[in-house]
Amino acid sequence: xxxxxxxxxxxxxxxxxxxxxxxxxxxxxxxxxxxxxxxxxxxxxxxxxxxxxxxxxxxxxxxxxxxxxxxxxxxxxxxxxxxxxxxxxxxxxxxxxxxxxxxxxxxxxxxxxxxxxxxxxxxxxxxxxxxxxxxxxxxxxxxxxxxxxxxxxxxxxxxxxxxxxxxxxxxxxxxxxxxxxxxxxxxxxxxxxxxxxxxxxxxxxxxxxxxxxxxxxxxxxxxxxxxxxxxxxxxxxxxxxxxxxxxxxxxxxxxxxxxxxxxxxxxxxxxxxxxxxxxxxxxxxxxxxxxxxxxxxxxx
Ligand code: NDP
Numbered sequence: 650x651x652x653x654x655x656x657x658x659x660x661x662x663x664x665x666x667x668x669x670x671x672x673x674x675x676x677x678x679x680x681x682x683x684x685x686x687x688x689x690x691x692x693x694x695x696x697x698x699x700x701x702x703x704x705x706x707x708x709x710x711x712x713x714x715x716x717x718x719x720x721x722x723x724x725x726x727x728x729x730x731x732x733x734x735x736x737x738x739x740x741x742x743x744x745x746x747x748x749x750x751x752x753x754x755x756x757x758x759x760x761x762x763x764x765x766x767x768x769x770x771x772x773x774x775x776x777x778x779x780x781x782x783x784x785x786x787x788x789x790x791x792x793x794x795x796x797x798x799x800x801x802x803x804x805x806x807x808x809x810x811x812x813x814x815x816x817x818x819x820x821x822x823x824x825x826x827x828x829x830x831x832x833x834x835x836x837x838x839x840x841x842x843x844x845x846x847x848x849x850x851x852x853x854x855x856x857x858x859x860x861x862x863x864x865x866x867x868x869x870x871x872x873x874x875x876x877x878x879x880x881x882x883x884x885x886x887x888x889x890x891x892x893x894x895x896x897x898x899x900x901x902x903x904x905x906x907x908x909x910x911x912x913x914x915x916x917x918x919x920x921x922x923x924x925x926x927x928x929x930x931x932x933x934x935x936x937x938x939x940x941x942x943x944x945x946x947x948x949x
Pocket of ligand 1: 794820822823824844861883915918
């Protein structure tokens with residue numbers, strides 16, 4: 650923390666660097682295989698905030714040369730019909746990656762999506778196989794928001810090894826995978842949730858705090874350790890503003906560094922999603938190519 654306030658951990662420069670690399674990867678992929686990989690974004694029903702988020706992803710795809718395909722499915726769809734639509738995308742050789750916008754309509758169990766997605770195309774890491782790989786430290790797709798939270802810390806040069814990290818939130822898409830990734834960085838991790846008895850006592854011990862809850866202003870300055878580094882993943886619409894889960898006004902006088910909301914984790918999340926798509930595309934293209942190449946080599 651300087652006299653002018655804490656260091657702001659902006660996501661935009663980190664995201665721009667990642668996108669630059671992806672752009673080169675897309676160009677190389679097109680030269681080699683003659684087509685651009687496709688990201689399929691499945692939207693079930695109409696939800697205004699997620700529509701804005703999806704448009705941002707589609708724009709990011711366009712900017713780097715990835716083909717973005719919005720698959721709009723009526724909100725009254727049955728679980729069986731949704732499964733069969735996802736299965737079609739699994740079988741589409743042009744589609745390298747699939748994301749399904751959450752939340753789903755209440756009638757549809759999450760498992761209708763998580764269990765149907767081809768793990769090789771599950772670029773946001775929601776399939777149980779990818780979740781298990783993360784847990785075991787094997788190669789797979791990690792949920793991008795959790796990865797973005799940790800990437801922001803690393804790219805900003807924040808030292809992690811041996812430090813006390815606290816994650817508030819334990820969802821399968823953000824809190825839990827963020828805790829696993831922080832463990833991988835050799836921090837000592839505590840995970841808090843809605844039943845944590847004394848949240849402030851836990852957060853006050855955090856040298857690195859990641860908050861992913863979805864409650865505006867849940868964490869105030871008095872709940873923070875002096876000179877802590879704070880990653881605010883929360884996105885909350887309050888009136889006509891978007892705010893995080895951390896009360897910035899009271900936090901800024903205590904912490905040494907904090908992400909702005911919007912403009913912190915969000916841009917990095919989008920950029921990382923594109924890197925996952927390219928990893929998926931390269932793996933699928935190689936698999937498809939191997940028998941053909943084998944055949945060519947076998948010919949006299
Ligand atoms: P969920 O609703 O799935 O999970 C919220 C978590 O917060 C749960 O584990 C819940 O605990 C915990 N929680 C709720 N109330 C409290 C409380 N009072 N004290 C402590 N913990 C509490 O949300 P997500 O993980 O999907 O998303 C979290 C936030 O991150 C949201 O604001 C979302 O919009 C944002 N987000 C941001 C993204 C980005 O790119 N920046 C992308 C994805 C999400 P319990 O398990 O006990 O119920």
